Amino acid sequence: MLHAAPALSQTALANPVAVIDKAATASQNLNVQVNITYVGKNNGWAMVPFERHMGLIFFQAVINGKPANVVLDNGFSHSVLSAEFARSIGVETEDLVMPFQTGTANAPVKLARGITLEIPHQLHSSTAMGVLDLAAMAGHLGRPVDAVLGGDLLGLMALGIFNQNHRLAFVPSGAINPKAGAHSRQFPLINRDELAAELNGQPVRLQVDLGSNQAVSLSDKAWHRIFKDDSKALPSVTVRAEGAKLPARYLPDNRLAFSGFQAEGVPVVTNGPLPGDREGLLGQAVLSKAEVVLDIPAKTMTFVRVEPATPPAAP
Numbered sequence: 001m002l003h004a005a006p007a008l009s010q011t012a013l014a015n016p017v018a019v020i021d022k023a024a025t026a027s028q029n030l031n032v033q034v035n036i037t038y039v040g041k042n043n044g045w046a047m048v049p050f051e052r053h054m055g056l057i058f059f060q061a062v063i064n065g066k067p068a069n070v071v072l073d074n075g076f077s078h079s080v081l082s083a084e085f086a087r088s089i090g091v092e093t094e095d096l097v098m099p100f101q102t103g104t105a106n107a108p109v110k111l112a113r114g115i116t117l118e119i120p121h122q123l124h125s126s127t128a129m130g131v132l133d134l135a136a137m138a139g140h141l142g143r144p145v146d147a148v149l150g151g152d153l154l155g156l157m158a159l160g161i162f163n164q165n166h167r168l169a170f171v172p173s174g175a176i177n178p179k180a181g182a183h184s185r186q187f188p189l190i191n192r193d194e195l196a197a198e199l200n201g202q203p204v205r206l207q208v209d210l211g212s213n214q215a216v217s218l219s220d221k222a223w224h225r226i227f228k229d230d231s232k233a234l235p236s237v238t239v240r241a242e243g244a245k246l247p248a249r250y251l252p253d254n255r256l257a258f259s260g261f262q263a264e265g266v267p268v269v270t271n272g273p274l275p276g277d278r279e280g281l282l283g284q285a286v287l288s289k290a291e292v293v294l295d296i297p298a299k300t301m302t303f304v305r306v307e308p309a310t311p312p313a314a315p
Contacts, residue, residue: 082147125153
């Protein structure tokens with residue numbers, strides 16, 4: 001069975017107001033300015049409620065003045081609007097030569113500039129966002145998907161995912177810290193948002209992927225390297241963000257380890273190659289068992305254990 005990761009304690013918000021104004025990284029290859037203003041704790045800061053559906057995290061935001069259902073997915077190289085939502089707010093789009101990555105594939109998109117994103121009580125930002133047909137994704141999930149908050153923005157901040165209370169915190173990098181005396185474990189990130197892990201004792205790089213509802217997904221190359229004999233693999237089907245249904249194979253009961261964390265009984269799936277040189281993805285089937293701080297600029301992911309409350313003594 002999967003061992004639950006330690007949970008995060010309540011945190012304090014340092015640097016209550018901060019502004020980021022920086023161009024997208026060279027690897028993203030876009031000339032896009034991102035401006036983020038964080039809400040200070042003395043100016044109405046509060047955590048944002050979220051809902052889990054089919055393993056993914058949905059929350060409410062306001063985009064160009066209109067309420068929007070947003071999914072967290074740093075596997076998307078860039079944040080995107082659904083084509084339907086983009087039409088509803090009347091934004092103009094331009095063609096892009098380069099595709100965006102959606103975690104498991106590359107997808108052709110258009111670009112919309114002058115987008116304002118407000119996460120109530122957390123932050124305000126202005127940037128450009130991709131425009132992609134998300135109808136198939138919404139159909140598979142059975143609910144509207146107006147936008148995806150992707151790696152371009154999540155890579156500029158610290159994200160706290162408090163699963164026990166179903167709350168999110170979007171704050172400046174370094175602003176989420178465990179309480180004094182809390183039992184915490186910090187895991188170093190490599191290559192932006194990857195962990196150096198081991199699967200059944202074999203080394204593998206796993207991207208922390210908030211948009212995957214699997215436990216571990218491997219590229220076919222990594223799968224064949226780790227599983228020399230996969231004759232006992234079971235058939236399955238996976239669905240990509242663009243709606244493509246792909247035949248997949250999975251093996252249950254694997255051992256996952258990274259930086260002192262260990263889990264037994266972890267299912268592993270593959271459905272073909274992953275974009276670029278990615279070897280695998282660590283998804284919400286593992287991450288939802290914990291309360292997590294993902295701080296990509298600081299190159300860390302942190303779990304903090306909360307001690308269970310002591311039951312009252314019998315009268």
